[in-house]
Amino acid sequence: MTHQQAIDKHAAERYLLDEMAELERYDFEAHYFECDACADSVMTGARMADGIQAGLLPGAASAVTTPRPLVQAPAAASAPAQVVSMPGRTWLPWAVAAMLAIGLGYQTLQVVPDRGAQLAGPQVVAPVALRAATRGPDVTVSRPDSGVLSFALDLAGVSDGARLAYDLRTADGTSVASGTAAAPSPGTPLLLLVPSSAVSTPGSFTLSIRAVDEPASLPVDYRFTITER
Amino acid sequence: MDRLIGGDPETERHFARYFGDLLTLKLRTRLRSPALVEDARQETFRRVLTTLKEKKGLASAGSLGAFVNGVCNNVLFETYRAGGRSDQLPEDHDPPDEGKTTVESGLISAEQRDQVRKALAALPEREREILRWVFFEERDKDEICRELNVDRNYLRVLVHRAKARFREQFTQADGAGA
Numbered sequence: 001m002t003h004q005q006a007i008d009k010h011a012a013e014r015y016l017l018d019e020m021a022e023l024e025r026y027d028f029e030a031h032y033f034e035c036d037a038c039a040d041s042v043m044t045g046a047r048m049a050d051g052i053q054a055g056l057l058p059g060a061a062s063a064v065t066t067p068r069p070l071v072q073a074p075a076a077a078s079a080p081a082q083v084v085s086m087p088g089r090t091w092l093p094w095a096v097a098a099m100l101a102i103g104l105g106y107q108t109l110q111v112v113p114d115r116g117a118q119l120a121g122p123q124v125v126a127p128v129a130l131r132a133a134t135r136g137p138d139v140t141v142s143r144p145d146s147g148v149l150s151f152a153l154d155l156a157g158v159s160d161g162a163r164l165a166y167d168l169r170t171a172d173g174t175s176v177a178s179g180t181a182a183a184p185s186p187g188t189p190l191l192l193l194v195p196s197s198a199v200s201t202p203g204s205f206t207l208s209i210r211a212v213d214e215p216a217s218l219p220v221d222y223r224f225t226i227t228e229r
Numbered sequence: 230m231d232r233l234i235g236g237d238p239e240t241e242r243h244f245a246r247y248f249g250d251l252l253t254l255k256l257r258t259r260l261r262s263p264a265l266v267e268d269a270r271q272e273t274f275r276r277v278l279t280t281l282k283e284k285k286g287l288a289s290a291g292s293l294g295a296f297v298n299g300v301c302n303n304v305l306f307e308t309y310r311a312g313g314r315s316d317q318l319p320e321d322h323d324p325p326d327e328g329k330t331t332v333e334s335g336l337i338s339a340e341q342r343d344q345v346r347k348a349l350a351a352l353p354e355r356e357r358e359i360l361r362w363v364f365f366e367e368r369d370k371d372e373i374c375r376e377l378n379v380d381r382n383y384l385r386v387l388v389h390r391a392k393a394r395f396r397e398q399f400t401q402a403d404g405a406g407a
Contacts, residue, residue: 010382010385010386010389012389012392013385013386013388013389013392014385016388016392017363017370017384017385017388018258019370019381019385025258026302029255029298030295030298032251033248033251033294033295033297033298034291034292034294034295034298035294039251039294040396041392042254043250043251043254043336044392044395044396044399045388045392046254046336047336047337047341047345047395047399048345048348048349048360048364048391048392048395048399049364050336050337050345051337051342051345051346051348051349052349052360052361052364052365053364053365054337054342055365056342056345056346056349057349057357057360057361057365058346058349058350058357197261
């Protein structure tokens with residue numbers, strides 16, 4: 001990549017906005033390691049972005065009073081809109097499950113940037129509903145650009161408070177996320193928030209859930225497929 | 230180049246500062262753990278300096294950047310192979326105590342935080358809002374474009390302008406702080 005090509009293609013901005021394919025990233029990196037002007041451009045942008053992500057941007061706090069809900073469009077037709085329409089009685093377990101899932105996500109995956117915790121205001125989550133593998137076709141989900149992917153798991157037959165272990169695996173069996181969680185109240189789905197980086201590769205995934213205290217019990221599998229956007 | 234090979238401390242510091250930031254920027258998008266990024270960075274420096282001393286320089290001093298980048302690519306691919314993956318390391322390679330914040334694994338030193346804050350504060354409100362959507366809230370960029378009634382190319386232009394203004398303000402703040 002020449003300097004003129006880098007300028008013409010807005011390479012520094014696209015690099016910053018994560019809009020480049022891997023080969024083009026390497027190509028642009030080969031250029032900016034040799035080009036002071038592009039190195040300065042991309043470093044300036046990265047500092048600016050880092051500062052914003054670190055909460056140094058004035059106005060991020062004001063977003064608390066004028067929240068912009070981040071409504072993630074459900075990727076599957078079966079994704080429910082229950083989060084906003086649920087009766088208050090069931091809100092608490094959902095919230096607890098969500099908090100637990102977030103906490104576990106941070107503890108076990110260690111990949112959600114801290115900025116994820118710095119919510120600028122309430123955020124509505126439209127989870128993808130997953131049902132046990134034997135109950136219908138796989139759910140298809142578009143590959144997320146960033147943030148987290150939320151799943152609502154139908155846990156029929158699990159005792160309230162039972163300790164659950166989950167394991168999210170790719171088609172070749174590689175585990176990309178795992179952890180434990182307490183089962184929510186009967187009739188309430190378990191919310192699991194998965195960093196988009198864990199499911200960034202298109203393909204089939206299987207989420208297995210089993211009761212930790214019942215070694216004889218078989219894991220229940222939930223399958224979904226990540227597709228290119 | 231001679232001073233770098235000769236081990237001049239000031240030249241080594243400048244070399245490490247300049248290329249250290251570029252290497253961090255390159256590596257952190259591919260290695261999730263700050264510890265892995267730091268390891269790969271240090272290994273790159275070690276190999277570059279060892280090679281320079283062994284070969285007593287490069288054919289062209291102007292190719293130092295390309296050489297550093299090439300060595301970094303090799304280190305990166307070896308890290309991938311060591312992790313048993315061809316694209317990126319599994320997320321669970323991140324040790325529990327190493328999930329650091331963006332700033333700690335990033336490009337803003339503790340001394341620069343105030344300057345960055347001032348530079349960001351000096352941006353026009355509209356630019357701050359767009360930047361917040363993109364980098365803080367990480368909203369879908371197509372959604373942002375729809376809201377602004379612009380295309381993706383124009384969003385890049387907006388980011389470019391904001392970056393240019395940020396650079397100007399950051400340089401001023403840096404000068405005032407120095």
